[in-house]
Amino acid sequence: MSSKKNQTRKKILQATWKMLEESNGQNTKMADIAKTAGISRQAMYLHFDSRIELMIATVKYVDEIKELNKRLELFNAAKTGVEMLNSLVEVWGNYIPEIYSIAKAMLLTKENDEATATAWMGCMSGLRSYCQQTIETIYKEKQLNHNWNIEEAVEILWTYISIHNWEQLTLECNWSNQKFIKNTQTLLHSILLT
Amino acid sequence: MSSKKNQTRKKILQATWKMLEESNGQNTKMADIAKTAGISRQAMYLHFDSRIELMIATVKYVDEIKELNKRLELFNAAKTGVEMLNSLVEVWGNYIPEIYSIAKAMLLTKENDEATATAWMGCMSGLRSYCQQTIETIYKEKQLNHNWNIEEAVEILWTYISIHNWEQLTLECNWSNQKFIKNTQTLLHSILLT
DNA sequence: GCATTCAATTGACACTGTGTCAAGTAATCA
DNA sequence: TGATTACTTGACACAGTGTCAATTGAATGC
Incomplete structure (x- = not known):
């Protein structure tokens, strides 16, 4: 073979x-x-075929090895919406530093390349659907802050756990990863919960 | 001449x-x-001398024309910390779309070029000092949420009004600029105030 | 009015990085 | 033994940045 x-x-x-x-x-x-x-x-x-294809293949390769989905068993085990929120931030927050270099390469390349942009959107839509599940659960439990409808809350959550925010707070402001996770949890509670 | x-x-x-x-x-x-x-x-x-010098000079040129500092008179007129916070978000939020293209170019270039990174930090440190003033005023008025010390609050504020977050919420989530401003104000109140 | 100076033009070229192609090699398969 | 597979080597096209020397044309000084 x-x-x-x-x-x-x-x-x-x-x-x-x-x-x-x-x-x-x-x-x-x-x-x-x-x-x-x-x-x-x-x-x-x-x-x-090209540098860009190699980059995209590398993302997939690393993603397989890092097994984000397995880690999210913790997330799936959560019972309440707040638990889901906390474990989403924790799992994702611990995941970012491990994939940061590749993610960064993708973030820079996607601006100039359609294929990379599409591949990146694929990765991000996974995260977004976890945000969606979390917010919907919080909503069903009547815990969602009345300032937001479900869609807005999802978008806020998704944006505030973005790689760019992680980058700014840890690499530029020197927050430890633990501090990032803890503070992000705290402040998402303030924003999203009643 | x-x-x-x-x-x-x-x-x-x-x-x-x-x-x-x-x-x-x-x-x-x-x-x-x-x-x-x-x-x-x-x-x-x-x-x-180079493409990069041209980019940096263009930033300065546009900055002069757009006169961010004049716009911040509104900010300087604010009496309370909360007013300062609101007008900072408003002035900055209305400024971003006008300088977005150049800012984007800088954000992409700074990753590969030291001079651009330095120039960009200069721009950002201006914004950061406005964040600092705002948080200090809120603190003096005993309005700062006990979850944060001054430094952390500044970093959160500075990060959450970043161009990347504006980009994601308006361009990707289709928020209007007004919605971005209003929602950002609302959620910063939740996070930062007692 | 002539000479100088300045701003810009033109064509050529070096350099880097991506991507392609053709010819050749060395190991493997059958 | 001969064909196939994976890879090597050297050459080259192409785009974009940056440099250089020779030249033009207009404004300025005396």
Whole structure:
């Protein structure tokens, strides 16, 4: 079988991930990745049609390894809306730093590339549906602050746990990740609950 | 005098601004800007050392024209902390859409360029000091929610009125600008005030 | 009125990074 | 043995930035 091809593919994906981690998501050239993977620059194109395809494939690869969905078992175990909210912020908040480099690369690329934008929207819609479930539960429990309808509350929640906000508060304001999670929980309670 | 040179410089700055507006901050090539300005591509370098210098100069140019500081007279007229908070969100919220294209270009470039990052930090530190003044006033009036100390409150305020959040809520969630301002005011009250 | 100076033009070129192509090699399969 | 597969190498096209030298044309000074 083409298991050798698959092995090389994996080597490339791992090298891409490593390079992104080392450069915080910037300036990762095909040539550098190839060097790290131990193959020629041109051979990269035997596995991925373009740089952008490689990036998108890397996101999927990392996502599989990091298993966000498994982590969200904690979220699924939550009984009340408030519990759901807390565990969503906790699980997601602990997830961000692990995927930050790749996410950053995607965030920068999506502005100039339609395929990346679409792939990113796919990732984000997953998160958004968890926000939706959470808010709907809170609403059913009559705990939703009357300032907001369900849609608005979802949008606020989704925005306020965004990677950009995490970035600003942790990397620029030097909050620890724990502080980010705790404070975000606290302030989402203030905003969203009665 | 070199008033002809200044005229051309202005033409370039205006062309840059126009191009950025039309492309929402992306994909503005030196050649395109030169064409719009009605000069040769190479002549651009008689006025600006590099693309990045041109971008930074354009930010300053637009900032002068838009006169954020004059608008903040409204902010300075505020008596109470809550009034300050409301007018900060209002003035800034109305300012963002006018400078969004350039801000976007800066946000994308600053990740790869130190000079841009520094210039951007300069812009942001202005906003941050207004946040600081606001929170300090609220604190002195004993209105600051006990969940936060002054520094944290400033960081939360500064983050939650960020361009990224404006972008996500208006451009992605289709909030009107008025809705963004009103909702942001409401939710900052919930978070920050006793 | 002539010479100088300044702003801009033109064409050429170096450099970086992406993506493509053709020819060749070395291991594997059958 | 001969074909296929995965990869290598060197060359090249293309876009975009930035540089340089030679040139033009208009305004300015004396």
